[in-house]
Amino acid sequence: MFNFFRRKKTPELVVESVNDGANEVAEKSVTDLAEIAFLPTAQLDVVELSTPPLEEPSLLNTVEATETPDSVVEGEAENPVQVSTQEATAPTESVGWLVRLRQGLAKTGTGIKHVFIEHKVDEALFEQLEDALLLADVGVNATAQVMEKVRARVKKERIDDAKNVKQVVKDVLVEILKPLEKVLDVDAHLPLVLMIAGVNGAGKTTSIGKLTHHLQQSGKSIVLAAGDTFRAAAREQLAVWGERNGVTVIAQESGDPAAVVFDAIASAQAKKTNVVIADTAGRLPTQLHLMDELKKIKRVADKSMAGAPHEVILVLDGSIGQNALMQVKAFDEAVGLTGLIVTKLDGSAKGGVLAALAVDRQIPVYFIGVGEGVHDLQTFDAVEFVDALLD
Ligand SMILES: Nc1nc2c(ncn2[C@@H]2O[C@H](COP(=O)(O)OP(=O)(O)OP(=O)(O)O)[C@@H](O)[C@H]2O)c(=O)[nH]1
Known part of the structure; x- marks a missing residue:
């Protein structure tokens, strides 16, 4: 982070600090900010923003986290935040997301597609199809549902060509x-507060970067809250x-993700x-x-803005x-x-799990991740997905 400070020309800096629940906005000089930044135990950090981010004079916002109503469940960071761009991986540009999705899902769909090659419509075909669906991670319940519907339609429509059964399978999956x-619905609230959760390495941070870009494309302003206070x-x-996206990131060095989120919401409201x-x-x-900590972040977000987070x-x-x-x-x-947000579908042999999810618990899939680049986030479209899977 300190590298950010040094690199930028910041003739005007705005340092925001939120202390004990009270918002204060104070103007500080570059020298003041540097002092804050280099304090060995500086509490809060930074971050950076403004569009465009690099060449133009920018507002550099430092937000100090508020004490939150509840005590934090986990994690006290020992070191000051050092947000540096040097070690982080630069996102790559993406080409042809549909191609990536097709290539990724080809691994999932190959087994299913093979069922329809030179095969007459008989019990053996249905058994092979069932096996292929299970191997593609469609899951037992969803596979049973697919098979029941496919069998019924094939019988009703008296389909006797395996190629046409494939179309029936596609229709049923869709x-x-x-x-x-x-x-x-980005306009449902101002600000709309999204809380992003998941297991380690699922692709949260990468997806946030892509989502930021996606929302900016439709003219929305965004603030990011660095609520992962465990890993520098x-x-x-x-x-x-x-x-990269030219947006504010609000971060904190200590272990209070709820405070970071609280302040990010307050900043966005202001x-x-x-x-x-x-x-x-x-x-x-x-x-x-740690699951309790997530609940706490949610509670504290609601204290910052009633009803937040609007999306979990x-x-x-x-x-x-x-x-x-x-x-x-x-x-x-x-x-x-x-x-x-379902990530890594560009390289998965288990894409069928979406069908399992649809049968097990119908939680909307807002986006799918089809690569590591900034453009590799797409809204989920059932027809597109099934085409990529089986064509
Ligand atoms: N191929 C591919 N890789 C992805 C995708 N999304 C994320 N990744 C990669 O997955 C890895 C983990 O992504 P992160 O965004 O760091 O995951 P995270 O959930 O924030 O990880 P933690 O902070 O450790 O919990 C990185 O190498 C990403 O580039 C995707 O859609 N496709």
Whole structure:
């Protein structure tokens, strides 16, 4: 982070500090800011923003986290935040997301597609189809549902060509997946507060970066809350995405993610920012104290703005197969999920798990991740998905 300070020409700096619940905005000089930044135990940090971020004079916002109403469950960071862009991986540009999705899902769909090659319509075909669906991680319940519907339609329509059965399978999968389609209503609140959760490495931070870009494309202003206060690298990673997109990232060095989120919401309210996206540390549903922490972040967000967070989104690694069901259930029961982002579908042999999710627990899939680049986030479209899977 300090590298940010040094690199930028900041003729005017605004330092915001929120202390003991009271918001204060004070103007400070570059020297003042440097002093704050280099304090060995400086409490809060930074971050950076403004569009465009680099060349133009920018407002550098430092937000000091507020004491939150409840004590923090986990984690006291020992070192000051050092948000640096140097070690973080630069996101790559994306080309042809549909191609990536097709390539990724080809691994999932190959087995299913093979069922329809030179095969007459008989019990053997249905058995092979059932096996292929299970291997593609469609899951037992969803597979049973697909098979029942396919059998019924094939019988009713007297289909005797395997190629036409494939179309029936596609139709049935679309029917099952369709309820997962939902558009994120960004204008529902000002600001709209999104809390992002998930297990370690699911793709939360990367998805936040992509989502920020996506929302900016439709003219929305965004503030990011670096609620992963456990891993310094996570803050740095978020700062890279913030810098790349030219948006504010509010971070804190200590272990109070709820305070960071609280302040990010307060800042967004003051500035009429459209969207707050709160990153959170990765956690396993079995780590109950960390799940409690997530609940606390949610409670504190509501104290900052009644009704927030308006969306609680689980980022789900699409390559983990049936484990996804367990994750969705556990996070949903703990914090009440309103949506999913399913990542890594560009390289997964287990994309069928979306059908399993649709049957098990119909939580909308707002977006799918099809790569590591900034453009590799797409709204979920059932027809597109099934085409990519089976064509
Ligand atoms: N291929 C591919 N890789 C992805 C996608 N989304 C994220 N990744 C990669 O997955 C890895 C983990 O992503 P992160 O965003 O750091 O995951 P995280 O959930 O924030 O991780 P923690 O902070 O450790 O909990 C990184 O290497 C990302 O580039 C995707 O849609 N496709």
